[in-house]
Amino acid sequence: MNSKTKWGLFALYLALFGSYCGLELDTFVTDLPFFQASTLVLFINILCIVLAPVAVYLLFASIPWLWRLRAVRVAVRTFGAVYFHFILFLAVYKSVRKVDFDFYFMWYNLADTLPALWKLFAPWFPVVLLLIALFALFQKQAYAPLVRRLERTPRAVALGLGGVIALSALSQAMTIDSVRGSASGFVYSSFLSDRSLRDEYAALYGSHIERLRSETPRPGGRFSPGALGDAVFVVKQESLNGLLTGPRVTPELMRAARDGVLFPRMYGNAVQSLRGYECVLCGVPPSAAGALVDEYTPEELGKLTCLPEVFRSLGYRTLYFFGGSRNPRIVRFARSTGFEEVLSDEIMRPGDIKFDWGYREDIFYRRVFEHLDAHYAGEKIFVFLDTGATNHTPFEVLDEALLGTIPFPEPEKFEERLSNTTFAQDAYFGLCYDLFRERFGARGSLLAVSDHSWPIPIHKHNIYNERGAWEENFLISLLFVPPAGDGRFGAGAEVPERFSQMDILPTMLDLLGMEHAGLLGESFAPWLLAEPSGARTKPAKAKLSIQPYGGGYISVVRYPEKFLFDVLGREVAIYDLARDPGERSPAAGDIEEYLPLIRSFFGLPQPKPLPRRF
Numbered sequence: 001m002n003s004k005t006k007w008g009l010f011a012l013y014l015a016l017f018g019s020y021c022g023l024e025l026d027t028f029v030t031d032l033p034f035f036q037a038s039t040l041v042l043f044i045n046i047l048c049i050v051l052a053p054v055a056v057y058l059l060f061a062s063i064p065w066l067w068r069l070r071a072v073r074v075a076v077r078t079f080g081a082v083y084f085h086f087i088l089f090l091a092v093y094k095s096v097r098k099v100d101f102d103f104y105f106m107w108y109n110l111a112d113t114l115p116a117l118w119k120l121f122a123p124w125f126p127v128v129l130l131l132i133a134l135f136a137l138f139q140k141q142a143y144a145p146l147v148r149r150l151e152r153t154p155r156a157v158a159l160g161l162g163g164v165i166a167l168s169a170l171s172q173a174m175t176i177d178s179v180r181g182s183a184s185g186f187v188y189s190s191f192l193s194d195r196s197l198r199d200e201y202a203a204l205y206g207s208h209i210e211r212l213r214s215e216t217p218r219p220g221g222r223f224s225p226g227a228l229g230d231a232v233f234v235v236k237q238e239s240l241n242g243l244l245t246g247p248r249v250t251p252e253l254m255r256a257a258r259d260g261v262l263f264p265r266m267y268g269n270a271v272q273s274l275r276g277y278e279c280v281l282c283g284v285p286p287s288a289a290g291a292l293v294d295e296y297t298p299e300e301l302g303k304l305t306c307l308p309e310v311f312r313s314l315g316y317r318t319l320y321f322f323g324g325s326r327n328p329r330i331v332r333f334a335r336s337t338g339f340e341e342v343l344s345d346e347i348m349r350p351g352d353i354k355f356d357w358g359y360r361e362d363i364f365y366r367r368v369f370e371h372l373d374a375h376y377a378g379e380k381i382f383v384f385l386d387t388g389a390t391n392h393t394p395f396e397v398l399d400e401a402l403l404g405t406i407p408f409p410e411p412e413k414f415e416e417r418l419s420n421t422t423f424a425q426d427a428y429f430g431l432c433y434d435l436f437r438e439r440f441g442a443r444g445s446l447l448a449v450s451d452h453s454w455p456i457p458i459h460k461h462n463i464y465n466e467r468g469a470w471e472e473n474f475l476i477s478l479l480f481v482p483p484a485g486d487g488r489f490g491a492g493a494e495v496p497e498r499f500s501q502m503d504i505l506p507t508m509l510d511l512l513g514m515e516h517a518g519l520l521g522e523s524f525a526p527w528l529l530a531e532p533s534g535a536r537t538k539p540a541k542a543k544l545s546i547q548p549y550g551g552g553y554i555s556v557v558r559y560p561e562k563f564l565f566d567v568l569g570r571e572v573a574i575y576d577l578a579r580d581p582g583e584r585s586p587a588a589g590d591i592e593e594y595l596p597l598i599r600s601f602f603g604l605p606q607p608k609p610l611p612r613r614f
Contacts (some may be wrong), residue, residue, distance in 0.1 A: 009142035016084070017050050023091040024181040041171060041179050048168035049087055049183045053080035054146070055161055057139065061147050062154060074136075081136035085128060090182035098461040099468075100185035102549050177569075193568035197591055201288050201554065201567075204602040208520070209284065209296070213303040215518040217310060222513035225314045229483040230380045231444030232311060233436055234280070237429065238273075238388035239465070240422060240450035242266060242475035243458075248407050249419045252430030253448065253479060259437075260446075260481035261493045261528050267500035267543045267557065268452040268476040271465040273388065274333065275546070276451035276501060281337060281384070282306040283505030283519045285601075286546040288554070288567065293333040301336035305516055307505060309338030311382035314512070319343065319376070321368045323387035324358035330386070339384070347371045355398060358389035361428035369435045385432070391418075391425040391454075399424060414463045415456040433481075441484045449501065450476035458582060466549030469564055470583050474545045474555060476501075480528055490530045498559055499524045500543040520601065542601050556597050563594055 024046050025039060060076050061067050093101045150157045172180070176188050240250075245264045247254050253262075269279040270286035278284050278292050282304050292301060302309075308318040320334040322344040334342045347367045353360040359367075364387055372381070390398070395417045397406055402424050408416035429448065436446055455462045455472040462468045478499075482489035502521035509516055510523035522541045526532035539559070547553040552567030560578035564586070572594045573586035580586075599605075 006141045006144045009138050010145050013142045016088075020050055020088060020091055021046050023095045038179050041175055042181060044168050045172040045175065045179065045184060046168070046181050048165045048172060049181065051161065051165050051168070053083050054143070055165055056080065057143055058146060058150055058157065058161065061143075062150060073140075077136040077139045080139055081132045084135060085132050087183045090186055094182040094185070097464050097467060099464075099466060099549060100182060100189055102189060102466075102552075189568055194570060195568070197554070197565060197595075198288055198552065198567050200595070201598065204599065204604075205285065205287055208602055209292075209304075212284065212305065212518050213300060215305070215516065217305050217509055217514045217516040220513050220515045224511075224513040227488075227511045227513065228508070229440070229444040229486075231440040232316070232382045233385065233440070233444065233446040234307070234383070235385045235429065235432060235446060235448040236273075236277070236280075236387065237448055237450045238391045238425060239452060239454035240391065240425070240476055241418070241453045241456055241472065242450075242477040243456060243472055244419055244422050245477040249423050250426040250477075251423075252426045252433065253477070255430065256433045256446075256448070256481060257479055257494070258492050259484070260479055261490050261495060263478040263480075263495045263497075263499060263524075263527075265496070265498050266449075266476050266478045267474050267498055267545055268450060269474075269501050269543075269545050271452045271473060271547055271549075273451040274329065277333065277386075279501035280449060280451075280504050281308065283502050283521050285502060285520060285544055286548075288546055288548055288552055291329070291333075293329050293336070298332060298336040301333070302338075304337065305505070305519075306337035307508060308334070308382060308384070310509070310512070310514070312338045312340065314380075316380045316382040317341075317376060318382045319372075320384045321347070321364075321371075321386065322358075323361065323364045323385075323389060334384075343371065355389040355392075357392040358387060360389055360399065361387045361425065362431050364389075365428065365432040365435060369439060373439070387425075387428075388451075390428065391421045395421045397421055397424050402427060413457075418454060418456060437484070443483055445483055446479075446481040447504070448479040448481075449504070450478075452476065466547070469545075469547035469553035469555055471562075471577065471581075473547060478504075482528070488530060489528055493527075495524070495527045497524070497527070497538055498543065498557070499539055500545070502543075503539075520603070542597065544598075544601050554598065556601065563589075563597055565591060565594070565598070 021043060025042060057076055057080055060072060066072055090101055146157070172184055176184050176192065180188055242265045244250065245253065268276055270276050272291075274291050274293065275286040279286060282292070284292065284304070287295065289295070308320075312318045318339045318341075320330075320339040320342045322330055322342060324344065326342070326344045331342045347370075348359060348364070349367070352363050352367070358364070365385070368383075368385060372383070395414075397403060397420050403409070405427070406420040406423050408420055411417045411420055433446070436444070452465065453472065453474055453476050454465050455468060455470070457463050458472045459468055459470055462470065462472065465473060467473075482491075500521065502519075503524055504521070506516070506519050506521045506523045507525050507528070510525040511528070520541070522539065524539075526536045543557045543559075545555040545557075547555070554565040554567060556563045556565070557577070560576055562575040562577055562583075564573040564575070566572070570591050572589040572591055574589055575583050575586050577583070
C-alpha cells in the first residue's frame with residue numbers, strides 16, 4: 001500500500017478512537033454539564049483503554065526477532081481487533097442502556113441471556129465478524145506511521161505513550177468507584193467491587209430455601225378446599241406496569257375489575273419473567289444470582305410449597321399453557337412445582353399467528369379454552385396461562401386490527417409505545433376474560449397478575465427493565481375475580497395498599513384455610529372478602545424487590561419508606577415515597593447500618609430500631 005493509504009487507515013483508527021471516546025463521554029454527561037472536572041477525568045481514564053492495543057502492538061513490533069514470527073503478528077493483530085470490538089460493544093451497550101453490561105449476572109443466566117441476545121443481535125453477528133477480520137487485516141497499514149516513528153525515536157515514543165497510559169491508569173485506579181467508563185465499569189463490577197452484601201443475601205436466601213423444603217402447608221381450623229371454585233386460573237400479563245393501569249390503557253382489566261378486587265399498585269419482586277413465576281407460584285423471594293430452576297434439582301424444587309402442588313393435592317388437574325414454543329427451563333420449572341402437563345405448540349393450529357416472543361394472545365387464548373373444552377370438561381382444574389408476545393420489546397403493535405383503537409396512533413415517546421402494546425395486550429385479555437366467564441364464571445376464580453414491570457421513563461433514560469431500581473421498575477397490578485355470585489367476596493373494589501407477588505401464595509392458602517409458617521409473604525385475603533373476619537390492615541411486612549442487572553440493587557419498602565441497597569457498593573439510598581414519590585431526593589446511609597432490614601426480612605431478629613432520615 002502507498003503512503004497515502006496507510007495515513008488514511010491511520011486516520012480511520014483516530015476516528016474510531018474519537019468515536020469511542022465520544023460514546024463514553026456522551027453517556028456520562030447526559031444529565032450533567034459537559035464542561036466539568038469529572039468529564040475531563042473520564043476522558044483521561046478512557047485513554048488507557050483505547051491505547052492498550054496500540055501499546056501492545058508497538059511493544060511486539062519493537063522486538064525484531066519476535067515480530068518476524070508470523071504467529072506472533074497474527075496473534076497480536078487478532079487480539080487488537082477483538083479487544084477493540086469488545087470495548088466498543090461495552091460502550092455501545094452502556095450508551096443505549098445507560099448501565100454497565102453485567103457479565104457476572106449474564107453468567108448465572110446464560111439460558112435466558114443467550115437466546116435473548118441471539119434474537120436481538122443475530123443479524124449483526126456476521127457483520128461484526130467481518131469487521132473484526134478487516135480490523136485485524138489492516139492494522140499493519142494503520143499502525144505503519146507509528147511503527148516508523150518508533151524506529152526513529154524509540155525512547156520518545158516509549159516515554160510519551162507509556163506516560164499517557166500510566167497517567168490514565170493511575171487516574172482510573174483512583175476514581176474507578178465514582179468516575180468510570182463502560183470498560184472500567186466491567187472491571188469494577190467483576191473484580192473490584194465489594195461483594196459482601198451479595199454474599200450475605202445469597203446465604204440468607206439459601207438458608208430460607210432449605211427451610212422451605214422441610215416445611216409443608218397443613219389444613220387449619222377453617223379448611224375449605226373449594227373456596228376458590230372448581231376452576232382456578234392464573235393469567236400472567238407480560239410487563240404490565242402498574243402506573244399504566246387505568247381506563248385509557250387497560251380498559252378491559254378495569255371492566256373485569258367490576259367483578260372482583262383490583263390492586264392497581266403492587267410490587268413485582270423481580271424484573272424477569274421466570275423469577276416472577278417463582279414469586280407468584282411459590283412465594284419465594286428472588287435470588288440475586290440464578291433462578292430456582294438453575295440452582296436446584298427437580299427433586300429439590302418438588303419439596304417447595306407451590307400453588308400447583310397445593311391444588312394438585314386438593315384434587316385439581318394442574319395445567320401450564322405456554323404461549324411460545326416449548327422452553328426446557330419453563331417445562332422443568334413447571335413440572336418440578338406440581339404441573340402435570342405443560343402445553344404449548346401442540347394445542348395450536350397451522351397458520352396461527354406467531355411473533356418473535358410467542359403466539360398472538362387472542363389466538364392462543366382461544367386454543368387454550370378449546371383444549372379445556374375437549375379434554376377437561378367438568379373437571380377441577382388449576383390453570384396457569386403464560387403469554388407474552390405483544391407487550392414485549394421492541395414494543396410495536398403488530399396487529400393491524402388494533403391500530404385504529406390504540407391510545408397513541410402516532411407514538412413519539414417510549415411511554416406512548418409501551419402504552420400502545422399494553423393496550424393491545426389488554427384487549428386480548430378482555431377476550432380471555434370473556435371466555436373464562438362464559439365457561440367457568442359461576443364455578444371458578446381468576447387471578448391476573450404481571451410477571452414484572454417494564455419502566456416508563458419517569459427517570460430519564462429508564463426505558464429498560466435492567467436500567468434502574470425505582471418504583472416504576474417494580475410496580476405492577478393484580479386483579480382477583482371470585483366465582484360469580486359468591487357473596488363471601490367483594491366486587492368492584494380497588495385496594496390502595498402495596499402488597500407484592502410473594503403475598504399471593506399466603507393469600508391463596510389463607511382462603512383455602514391452610515397454614516404455612518415458613519413463608520415470608522403475608523396474606524391480603526381480608527381485602528378480598530366482603531366481610532372479613534380480621535381487620536383490613538396495611539402490609540405488616542417489608543416488600544423486597546431485586547434488580548440484578550448492572551451489579552444489582554435490593555429494594556426494601558416499608559411504605560412510605562424505601563431503602564435501596566447498592567449491591568456493589570456500601571451505600572443505601574433512603575426515600576420517603578409519600579413526600580417524594582418521584583424519588584428525586586434520597587438521604588444516604590451506610591449498608592452496615594441498614595443491613596438489619598434485610599436480615600429481618602428473612603426472619604432474623606433486628607437488634608435495634610433504624611434511624612429515621614426524614
